[in-house]
Amino acid sequence: MSIEIRRTLTLVQTTYEEGGKAVPVPTKLVSAVAIVKNPWLGRGWVENLRPEIQEHGPVLGKLLTDLLLEICGDKIEGCGKASIVGMGGEIEHAQAMTHTLHFGNQFREAVNAKSYLAFTNTRGGAGTSLMIPLMHKDDGGMRSHYQTIHTTVPDAPAGDEILIALGASIGGHPLHRIGNRYDDLRDMGRDVDNPAGV
Numbered sequence: 001m002s003i004e005i006r007r008t009l010t011l012v013q014t015t016y017e018e019g020g021k022a023v024p025v026p027t028k029l030v031s032a033v034a035i036v037k038n039p040w041l042g043r044g045w046v047e048n049l050r051p052e053i054q055e056h057g058p059v060l061g062k063l064l065t066d067l068l069l070e071i072c073g074d075k076i077e078g079c080g081k082a083s084i085v086g087m088g089g090e091i092e093h094a095q096a097m098t099h100t101l102h103f104g105n106q107f108r109e110a111v112n113a114k115s116y117l118a119f120t121n122t123r124g125g126a127g128t129s130l131m132i133p134l135m136h137k138d139d140g141g142m143r144s145h146y147q148t149i150h151t152t153v154p155d156a157p158a159g160d161e162i163l164i165a166l167g168a169s170i171g172g173h174p175l176h177r178i179g180n181r182y183d184d185l186r187d188m189g190r191d192v193d194n195p196a197g198v
Helices: 050-072 091-098 101-111 181-188
Strands: 005-018 021-037 078-085 118-123 130-136 147-151 161-170
Touching: 005 050, 005 147, 021 050, 021 130, 021 147, 050 091, 050 101, 050 161, 078 091, 078 101, 091 101, 091 118, 091 161, 118 130, 130 161
Parallel strands: 078 118
Antiparallel strands: 005 021, 021 161, 078 130, 078 161, 130 147
């Protein structure tokens, strides 16, 4: 059975000034959101979620990726994902839709990303805060691209819905000046594969 999609939304945030200083090249945060019917709701305990994951993941991944690409083209640098399941569902239902390569690889392959997609998943009612964390698409140690898209959908998710989102950035966060993970590792004499030195 095909996934029931009630609505899609996109949001573009462009930053021209930060901390009283102009941003030389304005940065963009873009989110693409789908509000879908929870395919597991009303079925009691479902032991195996994979059939729906495998069927719906590629469809939703491609849909949201296409929405981002319409706005960003080939300029995407940062990426992330998030989901909110309505109060009638399980947190596992929110995670099932996004924590799968069937979903995430649609985005990764389209933008040639090497990093995993930073994520959040939660349960809540309509208007629950949607937080999409981002990191650089190729290098998880670049703090310049640690950003969060924060928004809400006033009427979603309903109790029988899941809100699924992908986020992207064009540029890092404005006026980045805290260095990156590799600076810290060098300062502390630590190895990238064992940052805590244990």
